[in-house]
Amino acid sequence: ILAFAFAFQTPLLxxxxxxxxxxxxxxxxxxxxxxxxxxxxxxxxxxxxxIITQVLLGFPLYGLYEFGVIISTWFEDPKQRELILRRMEAEKQARKNAKQGKTSPKTKNKVVVKKVVIEE
Structure with a gap:
């Protein structure tokens, strides 16, 4: 019974x-x-x-998780959410470019090899 009581605290947490x-x-x-x-x-x-009690606790616990996501959107800063979405989109684009073998102009790495000959 305590497990069910703690499960209902999930959205609040x-x-x-x-x-x-x-x-x-x-x-x-x-x-x-x-x-x-x-x-x-x-x-x-x-x-x-x-398995019955596991399912009887698992599904409501996941339902409470989804309810917590919905409620959390009300308390989240919209500016912060937009910033995170833009950052995730930039990371997704960077992964896509890396997968295709491209690099962005900002992150081009130049390798300079100098040949040094020492004569004895």
Whole structure:
């Protein structure tokens, strides 16, 4: 019963972490599949070893996670969210360019090799 009581504190914890800037909703949305896995791993640890109670805690816990994401968007700074989205888009473009073998003009690396001949 305590596991179910702690599970209902998940949205509150997520809102507090968002308000203090530890996490943001963009990160929460990107890592949804890991949250789903984490919810069921937590449910398997907190419940007795039968599958029914694990599912009875896992699905509501994940539902509360999604509810926490929705509520956290209300408390998140929109400017911060836009900044994070722009940074993620730039990183995505950089990965795409690196995959194609291109480099951006700002990050071109020049290698200069000097040949030194020593005569004896």
């Amino acid at each position: 997520m809102v507090l972490l968002t308000k203090f800037g530890v996490i943001n909703t963009v990160q929460m949305k990107v890592y949804r599949k890991w949250a789903f896995l984490g919810c069921f791993l937590l449910a398997s640890v907190l419940t007795p070893p039968d």
